[in-house]
Amino acid sequence: MTxxxxxxxxxxxxxxxxxxxxxxxxxxxxxxxNTPFTLYSEVxxxxxxxxxxxxxxxxxxxxxxxxxTRRAFDSLLPLFYARQLTADGxxxxxxxGRPVTLREAQIASFIFRSAPKDxxxxxxxLHFLLESMSGRVDLAMPSDAFRLTGRGIEFIDMAANRIDxxxxxxxxxxxxxxxxxxxxxxxxxxxxxxxxxxxxYLLLDADGGLFHLKMMQGxxxxxxxxxxxxxxxxxxxxTEFRSRRTLAFLTDESHRLHVLTMPGYGIRxxxxxxxxPERESMTIVGTLxxxxxxxxxxxxxxxxxxxADDFSxxxxxxxxxxxxxxxxxxxxxxxxxxxxPRFR
Amino acid sequence: MWKALLYKxxxxxxxxxxxxxxxxxxxxxxxxxxxxxxxxxxxxxxxxEVMVTRQAVFIDxxxxxxxxxxxxxxxxxxxxxxxxxxxKLTLHLPVPALATLGVMLAFGVAVLAVLFGLGIALLAAxxxxxxxxxxxxxxxxxxxxxxxxxxxxxxxxAWTILEPTWKRRILCLLMSVLLLRLFFLAPVPRAxxxxxxxxxxxxxxxxxxxxxxxxxxxxxxxx
Numbered sequence: 001m002t003x004x005x006x007x008x009x010x011x012x013x014x015x016x017x018x019x020x021x022x023x024x025x026x027x028x029x030x031x032x033x034n035t036p037f038t039l040y041s042e043v044x045x046x047x048x049x050x051x052x053x054x055x056x057x058x059x060x061x062x063x064x065x066x067x068x069t070r071r072a073f074d075s076l077l078p079l080f081y082a083r084q085l086t087a088d089g090x091x092x093x094x095x096x097g098r099p100v101t102l103r104e105a106q107i108a109s110f111i112f113r114s115a116p117k118d119x120x121x122x123x124x125x126l127h128f129l130l131e132s133m134s135g136r137v138d139l140a141m142p143s144d145a146f147r148l149t150g151r152g153i154e155f156i157d158m159a160a161n162r163i164d165x166x167x168x169x170x171x172x173x174x175x176x177x178x179x180x181x182x183x184x185x186x187x188x189x190x191x192x193x194x195x196x197x198x199x200x201y202l203l204l205d206a207d208g209g210l211f212h213l214k215m216m217q218g219x220x221x222x223x224x225x226x227x228x229x230x231x232x233x234x235x236x237x238x239t240e241f242r243s244r245r246t247l248a249f250l251t252d253e254s255h256r257l258h259v260l261t262m263p264g265y266g267i268r269x270x271x272x273x274x275x276x277p278e279r280e281s282m283t284i285v286g287t288l289x290x291x292x293x294x295x296x297x298x299x300x301x302x303x304x305x306x307x308a309d310d311f312s313x314x315x316x317x318x319x320x321x322x323x324x325x326x327x328x329x330x331x332x333x334x335x336x337x338x339x340x341p342r343f344r
Numbered sequence: 345m346w347k348a349l350l351y352k353x354x355x356x357x358x359x360x361x362x363x364x365x366x367x368x369x370x371x372x373x374x375x376x377x378x379x380x381x382x383x384x385x386x387x388x389x390x391x392x393e394v395m396v397t398r399q400a401v402f403i404d405x406x407x408x409x410x411x412x413x414x415x416x417x418x419x420x421x422x423x424x425x426x427x428x429x430x431x432k433l434t435l436h437l438p439v440p441a442l443a444t445l446g447v448m449l450a451f452g453v454a455v456l457a458v459l460f461g462l463g464i465a466l467l468a469a470x471x472x473x474x475x476x477x478x479x480x481x482x483x484x485x486x487x488x489x490x491x492x493x494x495x496x497x498x499x500x501x502a503w504t505i506l507e508p509t510w511k512r513r514i515l516c517l518l519m520s521v522l523l524l525r526l527f528f529l530a531p532v533p534r535a536x537x538x539x540x541x542x543x544x545x546x547x548x549x550x551x552x553x554x555x556x557x558x559x560x561x562x563x564x565x566x567x
Contacts, residue, residue, distance in 0.1 A: 001442055001552060001555055002555065002556070002559055004552055005552035005553060005555045005556045006556065008549050008550075008552050008553065009553060009556060011522065012519060013519070014524070016519060019522075020522065121532060122532060122533065122537070124396045124399075124478070125396075125478035125481075126392070126396050126478050126479070127396070127474060128393065128396070141393055142389075145392055145396065145476065147476075147478065156476055158387075158388040158389045158392045159387070159388045159389065161388065161473065161474060161475065161476065189396065192397075235482055241525055243495060272542060282360060289549035325518050331526060331529055332529050332531070336532050337524075337532045337535055338535050338536075338539075339529045339535045339536050339537075339539055340536075340537065340538075340539040341539070
């Protein structure tokens with residue numbers, strides 16, 4: 001027993017040293033990243049960036065190194081800074097040869113974010129399906145929650161804490177009739193009443209088939225979305241942007257990014273963009289004419305400029321990351337919501 | 345002899361155990377009372393929504409209670425042994441020292457298991473009428489590492505208290521604090537997954553550390 005106790009003691013000492021020493025050194029020495037905030041300028045047809053210098057000043061530059069004043073920089077991104085330019089009376093009649101109005105610019109603008117920790121986490125098990133067509137302007141949270149089982153969908157009346165068998169049967173039958181095979185592999189939705197409209201959920205069924213599920217006037221709306229030949233989807237991100245031009249972003253097993261466009265449920269590949277949602281963060285700043293896609297990878301922060309019309313690649317930019325960290329043991333991670341030992 | 349040893353532990357801890365039972369169940373009961381009151385005031389829908397979307401578990405106030413219960417049990421059981429030098433007499437009983445220590449630690453772990461088992465059962469039974477099994481599961485999965493911290497806290501507390509020298513005792517204390525931190529890292533319910541079983545195993549292995557302290561005590565190490 002003495003030998004085991006001694007071994008166990010030194011094992012604990014080793015674990016604690018591997019955990020705490022690298023953490024303390026990294027905490028003291030590793031500096032935060034200073035990659036500039038970068039967007040694609042539809043005026044310059046090139047990337048422009050805002051960087052905070054070491055003496056806490058702000059630099060406005062383009063990729064060629066030309067410096068701009070704050071006011072001039074606003075004009076390089078007329079769709080991103082549309083409100084500011086309108087307030088200054090400088091919003092242009094046309095951008096890149098295309099006539100635009102402030103309203104058009106505002107409706108088309110969006111910011112989309114995805115982080116690995118949003119996916120790598122324990123599944124909540126319960127979800128909320130809002131009424132998409134209540135006839136009221138404001139959305140409301142439902143009085144029931146649902147769970148997905150191996151055989152169908154189950155709605156639970158929250159006040160009674162009891163399964164609503166009639167509604168569950170109705171929705172399950174509709175999903176089965178449309179070809180959905182349980183268990184559902186992944187679902188994506190934004191269950192909140194604080195949005196302009198509701199598109200329910202996108203589901204990836206047991207066979208990898210894509211389905212759109214929502215509730216309209218209490219009845220199930222299910223649409224099987226036809227996938228292009230050979231496309232095997234991995235992750236879904238329902239968007240619900242103001243413009244309603246996109247229903248979702250999708251990634252496939254090769255980590256290529258696709259867009260589910262509306263109306264018509266068309267699936268279009270975003271040219272050149274690769275993104276592994278389980279390991280990389282992604283931000284898309286979208287405007288009427290183009291999207292700036294930023295993928296935060298392990299070795300570089302990759303920027304893609306994509307045409308908002310046909311999702312073709314306009315330009316790319318990459319900031320190599322040279323983060324020097326002392327490897328060590330950790331139990332939590334910024335990439336997931338689990339507690340487990342990992343050495344990195 | 346075993347019965348006598350167990351009876352000795354019972355005599356030392358019975359009033360504390362009654363207090364610990366009242367406090368641990370009291371905190372669990374208070375958390376449930378707050379949950380039921382919130383359901384009555386805000387509606388079940390709102391509470392379910394908060395629990396699903398914001399990972400709320402409504403039992404945060406009892407987070408450190410099992411740990412304190414475990415540490416206090418170690419203090420009640422082993423401080424008198426060290427303070428009144430009873431440990432020397434205990435170790436001179438006609439029973440192997442390792443077995444004596446094993447019985448004392450097993451008694452502590454067993455009563456904590458009963459105490460915490462009752463707490464978990466109360467939480468499960470109290471929450472189930474108003475919450476779906478998934479949400480009750482979230483509450484229990486959030487509470488399990490805290491209860492396990494109580495057991496680990498007890499065993500690490502015993503190791504620290506039984507240690508005869510202050511220099512080494514400070515090392516025990518420092519290591520215990522860092523090890524106990526492991527039980528309070530969960531950002532969301534169910535975050536520990538399979539690692540909780542590993543933590544449980546390591547916690548039980550921590551019982552062996554007390555033997556190191558006893559060996560040093562028997563070797564006459566002192567400040």
